[in-house]
Structures are given as structure tokens and as C-alpha cells.
Amino acid sequence: MNKRESILQALSEIQQEDLNPKGGNVWAYVYDSGLREAERVAKEAHNMFMNHNGLDFTVFPSLLELENNIVAEIAELFSNDAMSVAGTFTSGGTESIILAVKAARDYASEHKPTITAPEIILPTTAHAAFHKAAHYLGINTVIVPVDNTTFKVDSYEVEKSITPNTIMLIGSSVNYSHGVSDPISELSLLAEKYEVWLHVDACIGGFLLAYYKKLGLPVIDFDFNLPGVSSLSVDLHKYAFTPKGASVILYRDKQLRKYQYYTCTNWSGYPVINTTIQSTKSGGPLAACWATLKYIGDDGYKKLAETIWQAKQEITKHFMRLDDLYILGDPEGSLLAIGSDTLDIFQLADEMKKSGWYVQVQPGDINTQPSIHLTITPVNRIDEFFQELEEAITHVKLYPRNSLKNEVALLVKDHGITSETISTLLHAAGVKADGSLPSEMASINELLHLLPHEITSEAFLYITNELFTPNKSFTKGVE
Numbered sequence: 001m002n003k004r005e006s007i008l009q010a011l012s013e014i015q016q017e018d019l020n021p022k023g024g025n026v027w028a029y030v031y032d033s034g035l036r037e038a039e040r041v042a043k044e045a046h047n048m049f050m051n052h053n054g055l056d057f058t059v060f061p062s063l064l065e066l067e068n069n070i071v072a073e074i075a076e077l078f079s080n081d082a083m084s085v086a087g088t089f090t091s092g093g094t095e096s097i098i099l100a101v102k103a104a105r106d107y108a109s110e111h112k113p114t115i116t117a118p119e120i121i122l123p124t125t126a127h128a129a130f131h132k133a134a135h136y137l138g139i140n141t142v143i144v145p146v147d148n149t150t151f152k153v154d155s156y157e158v159e160k161s162i163t164p165n166t167i168m169l170i171g172s173s174v175n176y177s178h179g180v181s182d183p184i185s186e187l188s189l190l191a192e193k194y195e196v197w198l199h200v201d202a203c204i205g206g207f208l209l210a211y212y213k214k215l216g217l218p219v220i221d222f223d224f225n226l227p228g229v230s231s232l233s234v235d236l237h238k239y240a241f242t243p244k245g246a247s248v249i250l251y252r253d254k255q256l257r258k259y260q261y262y263t264c265t266n267w268s269g270y271p272v273i274n275t276t277i278q279s280t281k282s283g284g285p286l287a288a289c290w291a292t293l294k295y296i297g298d299d300g301y302k303k304l305a306e307t308i309w310q311a312k313q314e315i316t317k318h319f320m321r322l323d324d325l326y327i328l329g330d331p332e333g334s335l336l337a338i339g340s341d342t343l344d345i346f347q348l349a350d351e352m353k354k355s356g357w358y359v360q361v362q363p364g365d366i367n368t369q370p371s372i373h374l375t376i377t378p379v380n381r382i383d384e385f386f387q388e389l390e391e392a393i394t395h396v397k398l399y400p401r402n403s404l405k406n407e408v409a410l411l412v413k414d415h416g417i418t419s420e421t422i423s424t425l426l427h428a429a430g431v432k433a434d435g436s437l438p439s440e441m442a443s444i445n446e447l448l449h450l451l452p453h454e455i456t457s458e459a460f461l462y463i464t465n466e467l468f469t470p471n472k473s474f475t476k477g478v479e
């Protein structure tokens with residue numbers, strides 16, 4: 001075997017433990033259009049541009065051209081006045097969101113200089129990326145509950161939370177956890193009334209909703225056609241099915257976008273003007289994204305949206321038939337949160353994994369019902385999935401696992417929440433001393449549900465710090 005072959009074989013061998021991201025078994029994290037030729041084109045485009053550096057768009061003007069073209073096409077989906085919309089191609093939803101929060105912060109610092117402790121108002125369903133942005137950028141978060149049956153934020157609650165320090169409101173269209181849209185038109189009115197920035201997180205829902213609209217399906221108003229919307233994020237590596245590393249952050253106009261940029265001419269090297277967080281960045285994802293958008297095209301996306309819509313109707317019928325599981329809220333897009341009053345859904349997710357299907361647990365907390373998240377894609381094999389799901393339900397009912405609920409209650413009652421209690425509980429849940437996780441995650445998910453967030457965050461830091469330990473043992477015969 002030559003060097004090339006042995007390297008590729010080693011890489012292929014380490015993939016064996018993973019679930020296959022293609023083919024419809026993984027109902028979260030991956031977005032498979034099923035269009036293999038589109039993927040091949042994207043790979044070739046990626047290879048052509050992987051060594052082009054987006055750090056300097058004057059040296060590689062092709063990247064500027066590609067980005068402007070992508071932004072123009074995406075802006076048309078979200079505004080009747082797309083020519084005045086400005087945007088940037090980024091590496092993903094989180095980067096788009098961090099940039100929008102930075103823009104809102106810097107805009108406020110120029111236009112409302114009396115604000116010294118800026119706040120952003122987040123529904124509990126707002127993506128974690130906003131918390132991360134606030135943490136990175138030194139901004140306070142004000143959390144507003146969502147309705148516990150619709151999972152939409154109540155704009156009255158948002159209004160009550162606005163203070164002289166508020167710089168930004170957030171609404172999702174749709175949110176990740178429950179797949180529903182917040183009332184963006186009501187938030188838009190608030191944004192105008194209080195002169196604050198409104199960001200619409202359309203990272204996961206926006207592209208598909210725009211295509212639902214083109215198909216004449218009912219879609220709420222959520223974009224720049226509402227006058228209060230200042231920025232909107234939309235990920236292309238989700239429902240535009242491009243390779244990962246593709247999102248667009250859009251602004252109502254260039255005047256707002258400029259607050260997102262960063263420039264530094266105050267050092268001894270080349271002048272820096274960064275449009276994104278990354279400085280050096282491969283042109284690969286940009287070219288692959290452009291190629292995918294062109295290859296699938298408007299008609300292709302309409303067909304994919306139609307397939308997903310039909311799949312959602314079919315899946316909904318299946319859940320209506322099952323006594324033990326139900327859909328939470330009334331999801332508008334392609335994401336479902338599945339709850340149960342009779343089943344241990346933590347164990348159910350493990351059972352599905354054993355038969356090769358990944359469904360994602362949303363542990364909630366002691367006040368929030370845990371659920372199973374399903375991301376619908378055009379390739380999900382629905383009948384097969386439900387056959388396995390019914391078998392898993394039967395198994396969970398016949399062989400219930402030991403819950404850690406009583407153990408947690410007793411330990412916490414006797415010792416409080418100390419590092420010893422946490423370590424005893426992690427051990428009981430199957431976490432090993434080196435941080436490695438058990439194959440069955442039900443007990444860990446249950447702990448996430450039962451313990452306070454500060455504690456579970458600490459536990460995650462510990463586990464992750466152990467998992468990322470330098471390791472030379474994996475070489476698989478490669479020097």
C-alpha cells in the first residue's frame with residue numbers, strides 16, 4: 001500500500017465508529033439533499049478554491065465576486081428591496097450571530113452613547129449562539145420565557161423587559177428546539193417603537209420558509225419586509241444543503257453592516273480589514289456553496305422544499321397514531337420536538353441509536369419537559385424509522401432502566417451539590433475517570449435534566465477537557 005492509500009485507509013477506518021451522515025439515519029446535525037451529483041460538483045469547486053485565502057479579497061478578487069453573488073441571491077429571498085440589503089458570507093450560524101450582536105453593540109455605542117451596560121433580550125428558545133455572543137462581547141442577557149404550549153415568545157413579555165440599556169431584540173424563525181417562529185411582526189413593532197435593533201435568527205428555518213412561500217404554503221412574515229428588522233441570519237449549510245461552513249448574515253443596509261467589520265492598521269504588518277471573525281479563511285466553502293446553489297437552482301430547491309413538506313405531513317400522521325409520543329407545539333418548518341408523558345425518552349433515544357438511528361435528546365431542565373429533536377430532511381426513510389421507533393418503544397416499556405432521580409435527590413439532600421456529589425453522579429451515569437462517555441447516554445441526559453445549569457456546565461467542561469487529550473496512539477500504520 002502506498003502512502004496515499006494508507007492515509008486514506010486510516011481515515012476511513014476511524015470513520016467506522018461514526019454514524020453515516022448520508023442516507024437519512026441521522027435526524028440532527030446533518031442535511032442531506034440526496035443529490036449526489038450536486039455533492040460531487042461542490043467537492044470539485046471546494047478543491048479549486050481551497051488554497052485561496054479570503055483574508056485578502058484584493059489579491060483573490062474571485063472570492064469577492066462569489067460572495068457578492070451569493071449574498072445578492074439570498075437577499076432576494078428575504079426582501080422586496082433586495083438591492084439595498086447588504087450581507088456577508090460566514091462560516092456558520094454562530095459566526096453570523098456573533099457578528100450581528102457585535103454590529104448591534106457597536107451601532108448602539110455610536111448612537112446611544114449613554115448605554116454603558118448593553119443588554120440583549122433573548123427568548124428561552126433563542127439559540128445558544130446568542131449567549132455565546134453575549135459572553136464573548138461583554139453584553140448582558142435578559143431571558144424571556146416562551147409560552148409553554150406554543151413555544152413562541154410573548155411580545156408583551158419582551159416589551160416588559162425592555163430597559164434604557166436594551167440594544168437588541170431577538171426572534172427566531174424558526175427556533176431550533178421546537179421548530180416554531182416567534183411573532184416577528186410584533187417584535188418588529190417593538191423594535192420601531194423603542195428604536196432598538198431586531199435580529200431574526202432564520203439560520204435553520206429561513207431558507208426553507210422562503211421556499212415554502214414560493215410554493216404558496218402559509219408562512220408568517222419574518223423578513224426585511226417588516227420595517228423593524230435590522231438583521232437576519234440564514235445558514236446555507238442547513239436547508240440549502242451546501243457543504244458545511246456556509247451562512248449569510250444580512251443587514252437592512254450597508255450603514256448597519258459596517259458595524260460588523262473590524263479593521264486594524266495599527267501594527268507592523270499588512271493592513272487588516274476583516275469582514276468576519278476569521279482572518280485567513282479558505283475559499284473552499286464559499287466556492288462549494290456557490291456551486292451547490294447554482295447546481296440545485298431555484299427549481300431544485302422548490303422540489304426539495306415540497307419533499308420536506310410532504311415528509312413532515314407523513315411524520316405528523318405517524319405521531320398522531322402513537323399513544324406514547326406527541327409533537328410539542330405546532331412547528332412551521334421541518335423541525336420537531338417530541339415529548340412523552342408515559343415513556344423514558346432518554347432511554348428511547350439510546351434504543352434508536354442501537355438500531356442505527358440517531359435522534360437528538362433535548363434534556364430540558366427541571367421546569368422544562370425533555371424532548372427528542374428531529375430534523376427532517378429529504379432523505380429520511382420514514383416508514384423504516386417508525387418501524388424501529390415502535391420496536392424501541394416496546395423495548396423501553398418492557399425493560400425500563402434504573403432512573404437516577406432518587407439517587408440525585410438523596411445525594412443532594414445529604415451533601416448538597418459539591419464536586420464530590422457531581423463526580424459520584426457522573427460515575428453512576430457511566431462517565432469514566434478519563435472523561436470517556438458510556439455508549440448509553442440516558443443517565444447522563446437525565447442528569448442534565450435534573451441538575452442546575454451551572455453544575456452541568458461545569459461537568460461538561462471537565463469531561464471535554466479530559467476528552468481532548470493529546471494522543472499519539474492512533475496512527476493505523478501511518479508514519
Ligand SMILES: Cc1ncc(COP(=O)(O)O)c(C=O)c1O
Nearest residue numbers: 092093094127175176201203204
Ligand atoms: C436557529 C439556529 N440558530 C443558530 C444556529 C447555529 O448554527 P451553527 O451550528 O451553524 O453555528 C443553529 C444551529 O442549528 C440554529 O438552529
